[in-house]
Structures are given as structure tokens and as C-alpha cells.
Amino acid sequence: MILTTGSTSSISGTLEHICTLPPPANAETAIRARPYSENGAVPYQEIIRHPALGNAMTNSGAFHATGTGTLIRRQTSPVFEELEISAESILIRRKGKETERRISVRLALFLSTLAAIVTGKPEDIDGSYSQNLEIRPDGWTVLLTTPKNPKEVIALTGCGPVLSTLQVRSPNGQQRQFRFVAP
């Protein structure tokens, strides 16, 4: 297991560490990078930035891949919320209640990409996405864009074969970054 500390910079590109591992040959190889995991769980910190919010907000928890092809996102802070993401629907457990519903197209594109990346099945990423790889001193970045949702950009960053963050940027200035870090 390769330990990382979430060494990649924030989306602004500020260098924190130099990545000494060899960069991936292309975008296809880059998106096969795996996040830190322990006992099958992928811990994360979700950092939300919004023009209205003075300070970034942080949610945290862990992802769990199931054998049935669904991905469970178990958020533990600031409030408990469990999300079971499958191909067509999401099951939300919150405040003792369980709600299942179909996913909107906008959310489905992001969640399916998230599930594909976290579970190590990049082939499940929607075929409409185009992938652009950027190599930088602190690691690499793959930008995923799709005409199905042209307003949003998904950015994956990593160092060598390790995926550090998955970020979604919206045109209104909202950014959500999942940092895959050791707790």
C-alpha cells in the first residue's frame, strides 16, 4: 500500500510537494490511479468552496465498494449520511430514514464518474467524456469534460499511480474537492 498525504495542490495549482514518481504515459493510464484505502474503505474529505461561504466547508467519511457493483459513501462528519450509488438510482439513509430515487442526469454523470474512479473501473466512465492530461511538477491532472453537462469540469489529480483528489468545478464558482487521505 502506498501512503499519501494528499500532497497534490488545491485546484489553484499551488505547489505543496514535488512529485518524484514517474508520471503516467497518458490520460487513460492516469485515471487508473488508485486512491488511498484501508480495509477496503477509501477515506475522504470533501472540501466545498462557494462564493457565498467565507470559509470552505468540510465533510468527511469513507467510500466502500460493494460486490454488487454499487458504491457506498458513508459520510460521518458533520452529520451522518449514507449514500448507496447504483447505475440508475441512489439510496439515501439520513436521520433514520431511507429514500431511494432515480438520479438526475447532471448528478448521475458526476456520481457515476466518482464511482468508476473510486472502485478502480475507469472503463465505466461515460463515453462522452473527453480526457486531457497535464503533467506538472507536483503531479498530474486529468480534466474530464462532457457535452452532456458542459458547465461542469471534473479534475483528477495524483502523483504517479496514486490518485489524490477528485474535484468538480461549476461555473458559479462552486468547487467540491474529494481528498483521498489517511484519516
Added chain:
Amino acid sequence: MTRTLFALLVLVALAAYSATNVTVTSDAGSVFGQSGDTSGSIDIELGRDLIIAVLADDVAQRNDVARQIVTILRQSPLLESTVFGPEPPSAEFQDWIWEKRFQLAPPEEGDFDVSEMARNLDAAKAFFSNIDSMAIGDRLLLDPTGSYRRLIGQLARPDDGLSVVDGVWQSSDDTAAIVHATFSDRPFEAKEVHALTVSLRSVSEARNASVHFLGARTIAAETTLFNYRSAARASLIAAALLIAWLIWSLRSIASVAFVFLPLVIGIGVAFLVVQLMFGYVHVIATGFGGALLGLALDYPIHIIGHSKSARPKAFRLVILGSATTSIAFLAMVGSGVPALVQTGVFVASGLTVAALASVILSAPDTQKIHGIPLGNLVWRLPFKPIIEIVLAIGGLTFVLNTNQEVPITIFAPPSSVSNDITLVAEMLALPSGRYVVAVEGDDLNDLLSNEQELAPILDDAIKDGSLTSYTMLAQVLLSTRPYLPAPDAYLALAEGALRRAGMSVGFATNQLEAYTRSRLSPAIRYEDLLGFPETRAVATRLRVTEDGWREHVSLTLPDGGSVPDFDVNAPFAEIVDLAAPVRQALDDIRHQVTIWLLVGLCAGVGVLALGLGDWRAAGRIFRTSCAMIGVTASFLVATFGTLSIFHIVAMALVVGIGVDYGMFFKDMKDGTGDNPASTSVALCASSTLIAFTVLSFSDVQVLYQIGVTVVVGLFVLLVLTLAQMKETT
């Protein structure tokens, strides 16, 4: 022989033309007119809806079958859309409600209080720990008035009350998975819809599940094919029995062929004339017309029953008989109902041509007819004229006093379809398809305001147990008039709220831009609601005219309740029976048919009197016909509770038969079996009875009603006519 060959050639030509050019339709507009008031058409938005219930004990199993059905349906060009569970709102719809939020959930003055706005911003910030914030978090921050948050909360209410398991709707009794589909906007074809339902049934049965359908198009398809097959079966049985009976009675294939040839030519010409005049032939015209043309079978029988020397007179009576009946039915043109106008033209042209063909074609030599001569059944009825008048007036009085409202189904569905309708309706606790509360308002906001006043009345009805639930627009949309301060004032308020919530004050300019856009957004139009799948169901309940907005609030009545047992005392709302316009239209048609057939009957009697040169004889025939109508109509009302248009037109057929019998009996002096009229009328009556007795056992309501009417009417007619004969002697 040359004439017969020529007739056969005409027949072949007619058949070839009909096969390629005649179009038979069952268009409801030809019955009810094109006013659009009679909903339920298979071509309107609602008529293309389809609900499929998949029954299986195991939830996973029925969900799998439901998904498989959806996969099949999504590949079928017959279907426009198919869903098995709640669909997420489209991006376009989300953008639309965002823009229209101040109209859909108008803010009040208190919503612009800085502390209230700050509280909304705090709540929006906290919402960012919720996955849904990915979709709407930004907009919650952009609208500190809380308008958008309230709107989302209202829209999130489950509107159909169905639970969802594994993403698939479940029936309220938890026995079935539910699929909702919409047929494509293309011409209805019964056979292709039936083929689709058959394939879905076989898919389900292969996996130990059963499917049940509820939709106007599936009901229409199953009913049409059921009626078609039942009618074809009844026609084949009747034709086989008729041919066998004629062969036994006439003992001559040539004579049997001569009997059928004028009828077939008459039917062919009738199709041709109606097609050329109207461009299509309505199924009601073919149904009525086909049965009425059965009268044409009698003409050649009368002719071959007479000796060569007596034939000129028989020819005259046949022509007179057909003219009398044709004029009576041609009067239906006055009804103004396209399908019935066609029926009149169909019968008049068919009968006239059949009578002419009977006269022109070379009839075989005088034919001995085997059977019981009616002359042997003569009986004496003292005071017959008085009795007949009493029967006519008494029958009319009984009918007028006991006749109930006309049923609204012309072609009743087969029992399997009725069972499916009942089963699925119970599973889904569907709202009443007949009663709604109509609410009116000058505009959308006025409508919503009135509905808010109506809601407590309906809530009380729920508490009383006379109503289970209701669905109205005001349950989803709020209705107060918006309070929208000027942009400058709003900017200051927004900055204050952001400051108080500890957020970035600069974001107020973003909020102002969003506020201004929604504030200036054009008023919601009815067409907007039609544009989104999410609001289409609401739109179907709405009517927007120059006078304002009107909604039909749907009502789910308690088990066993079919009529609302509560009042709505409000000037802007009333309980409406949706079936009333259809019932009224059918009732109007029934009246028109009755009046015009009576007019035609009077005209026919006039022609009869002129043709016979004997007003008293014509009067006797008319009197007997009226007595027959009185007795038969009373019997039908006592049996069916009401007289349908099929009963009425079938009685007119019996009158036509009665005129023929009356004419041929007129000159019979002694009533013995030697008189040709006695044997030919006996054969006519027996063949008519055979054909219509078969129809009276049909599963198809229309055929059943026509069959019973003719059998009963003919029996009464024969009894009275034979009594008349004795009186004459």
C-alpha cells in the same frame, strides 16, 4: 342466365373495389361530433396513457419482469415513453422552476426580513452536508427569501402515493410492480396494440408473473378485436344455419343462390355509396346496416314463392316494401349524427338495390317451399284494433315512465378487460374517473387562492369518511400574491442578511441578479405546463380560456363509493359529473333517432298507402307496427332498464319486416297453406328468427341487443299479423 352472370360480374367488381378503397372506421367523433367535450378519446394525451401492473408474490421477481417489460416497450415504436419508478426532474424543468419561483412559491413581506433571510442562508449553508446540495445548494444560497426552498419542499411531496422498492413503483396493496407508459402520437391500430399486449403477457407468464393493463388504447384494442371475432363467429354460425335452413326449405341450390345474390349485391353497393359520399364507412353503419340488410333476404324469397303469373304483383310489392323501409331509414339523415346519417344511406341504398336485383335477376321457376304455412297458425283476436291501440299507448306510457338514463358505453369491453380495469384501479386506488370538483379563477394565482379555500371543505369530507383523498394544484404550488421589493432595496436587504449570517457580502450582487431575473420573468402560461413531463399531469387537469383558469380537482372516493357523498358550497367550485356530457350526447342521439325514425315511419306508411291504393290497409299495418313497438319497447325497458339506440333502430327493422309481411298477407283470403304468401312469409320469418336468435346469444352487447329486439319484435309482430289475417277473412 345472362342477367345472373352480369350480376355476378357486378358483384366481383364491387368486391374488388371495396377491398381496395373502402375504409371502415370507429371514430368516436362521428357519433359525438367534434366538439371535444367528450373526453376519453384514444387520441388525446390522456387517452395515450397506459398503466401496467405486474403481479408476482416475490418483489424482486416482479421488479425484474417490470424492468424487462420496460426494456421491450422502449424498443417499440408504439410507445413514446415508459417508466417504472419516479423519474428525476430534467435540467430544463429545474431551470424553469428556478426562474418562475416567485410565481410558483411567491414570497411574502416577512420573507424579506433581514433576520429571516439570514436564517435561510444559515439553513442553506448547513444543507451543504447533504448530497442534494450538489444539485440545488447554490440556488438555495442565491435565494435568501426561502421561496425556492419552499417550492422544492412542495414538489418533493409524493404525488401518487405509490411506494418504491428497488427503484420500481409498487401498488398500494403491495402485490404488483407498476409501469407507466405513453403511446406514441400515431394512428390507433387495434391489431398492433393487441400484439404488444400478447407479447408482454407471454414474457410475464414465462417468468411466473401476470400482467394487467389499464389504458384507453388497450381497452379499445381488446374490445374491438373481441367484438370483431365475436361478430364474425356469430355471423358465420347464423349464415351456416340460414343456408342449411334455406336448402332444406327450398331443396334447390340455384334457388338458395338466387336468394343470397341480391342481398350481397345490395351490401356491396351500400358500402360503395357510403364510401363515395363520406370518404369512409363508420363501423356503426356497417353493424346496423348489415343487420338491416337482412331484410333484403326476404325479397327473393317472396318472389320465388309466387307463381310466374303472380310475380308481377310480387315484384310490385317487393319494390313497394323496399321503398317504404328505405324512406323510413333515409329519414335518419335528418338526425345530423354522421354515423347514423351513414346508416340511413347504407340501408336505403342497400335495400333499394337488393329489391331491384331481386326483380331484375332471372328467378328460378316457382319454388315449392317446405315448412309450416303461417295460414295454419291464424287465430282470432276480438277487438283487435282496440287491443293494438291499447298496446301501443300502454307501451309508450310504460316506457316514458320507467326508461332509465342511457348507459355511456356503446361498445362494452369483454369481461377480461373489465376485470383488468377493476383490478388495477383497486391496486392503485385511482381517483374517480367520473366525478371531479371544478374550480375556477381569473388567473393562476386566483385559481390557487380559491383552491386554498376549497381545501378545508375537502379535508372535512375526508374526516367524515366520504372522501379518501384529492389532488389539486394548490397542494404543489403556493398561492399568495408575491411581495417583491425594488432591486435597490433588495440588494441592501441581501447584504444585511449575508453579513448577519457571516457570509461574503459581495455575493449579494449574485443574489440581486438572480432576484431580478425571476422578478421580471414572464407570467406562467398554460403552454409552459404542457412543455414538461413533470407538469403534464397537472396540465391535463387544467383548462385555460379567455375567462380564466379552471382545474378539475380529482377525487379518490372510499371503497364502494362511486358518487361523492358531500357538497361543495363555494361560488368558485362545483362537483362535476364528467360522464354527463357523454350521457347527454347519447341521450340526444337517442331522441334524434327516435324522432327521425318516426318521421320516416309516417312517410313510409304514406308511400305504402299510395302504392297499395288502400289507406285503410296501410293504416292497419301501421297500427300493428305501433302495437309491436309498444310491446317490444316495454319488454326491453323491463329487461335492460333503458332503450339504447341499437334497440330503437332494431325495432325499426322489425317495422320494415312487418310492412312486408302485412302487404303479402293483405290479399290472403283463406289463410291456408296453398297461398304462396303463407309459405314465403313463413320462410322469411323463420330465416330472420334463425339469424337474430344467433345474435341474441352473442357476447357483444350491440349484437345481443339487436338480436333480442328483433326476435321479440318479430314474435309479437307475427302474433298480431296472424290475428289481423283472421280479421280480414
